[in-house]
Amino acid sequence: MAGMATHVITGAGSGIGAAVARRLHAxxxxxxxxxxxxxxxxxxAADFPGARTLVGDLAEPSRLSWALSHQTLPEHVDSLLHIAGVVxxxxxxELTPKSWQHQLAVNLVAPAELTRLFLPQLRTARGQVLFVNSGAGLNAHADWSAYAASKHGLKALADSLRYEEHPHGVRVTSVFPGRTASxxxxxxxxxxxxxxxxxxWIDPESVATTIVTALDLPRDAEITNVTVRPSS
Structure with missing residues (x-):
């Protein structure tokens, strides 16, 4: 993505999202x-001078379309980076339906809805959708059922999207970080x-490097699934 690319990012307030935003902003x-x-x-906006913001509650995916329709959306989108998540x-x-629904909404349904809303711009740009998944998207341990279910679902979303959007030239990447210091x-x-x-645990900067590498990869290839583990 040489030149001035436009990235829509969720989760830029902390952890991996903040590290990625800092890298792209710089x-x-x-x-x-x-x-x-x-x-x-x-x-x-104060942390990233010149950046634009979009407001909408990921915990209420069915309201995102309405929320975004009242704001100015970027006409050009090179990448949509889904980094926000809750656990x-x-x-x-012991887990209640409320806990299940909150994690599924933020971690799975909201990314699906945001992707739907930005697909026209992404297709025009032949852009990229990147999902920060989790080791829990591949294996579910005791006490992690709801979070892991949302992340297993996120992998399914990414895989289906990749097949669907390949003809439109949209690349789709899932990143599966192990535990990250955040x-x-x-x-x-x-x-x-x-x-x-x-x-x-993994420094968020190391995951950010992985993400930026996937974005900057020449157009003849795509990184589909990449697992990032702590080396110690």
Whole structure:
């Protein structure tokens, strides 16, 4: 993606999303940063001068179309980066429908809906959709059922989309990071009742490097699925 590319990014407020946004912002690309409310949008605009923001609640996917219809959408989109996510651990015997629905909404249904809404621009640009999935998208451990189900679903979404959009020249990438040193990881450790040591996990910058590599890959190839693991 040489030159001024435009990227729509969810989850740019922290962790992997912030690392990716910083990298693309530093090289002069155009950023359109999703925020869940006007307050968050203001913070993102301050952190990334010149970036545009889009406001909509990923927890309510059915309202995203309405929310976006009242805002100015970018006419040109080179990449749509789905990096936002939520996690809530618990055994199947205790997780409530509310917890299931929240994780499915934010981690799976909202990415599907945002993809639907931006597909016309992505097809025109012969752009790329990138999903930050999780190791939990490939394996589900005890207490991870709802989150892992949302991420297994996200892999299915990406795989179907890749087949559907191949004729339109849209590339589709899933990135499966292992545990990453981020605010989400702090929450996971709290829920697991474990001591948090960020040095044990992947630096978000390493995942950002993987993502930018997938975006910048020459047009003759696409990175379909890439797993990023802690090396220690």
């Amino acid at each position: 090289r002069g690309d155009e950023l359109v940063l999703h925020a869940r409310d006007a307050g968050r949008a203001k913070e993102l 809530d651990l618990g055994p199947v015997g 605010p989400m990881q702090v929450k996971v450790h709290q829920q697991e009742g474990r001591e948090y040591d960020p040095s044990k």
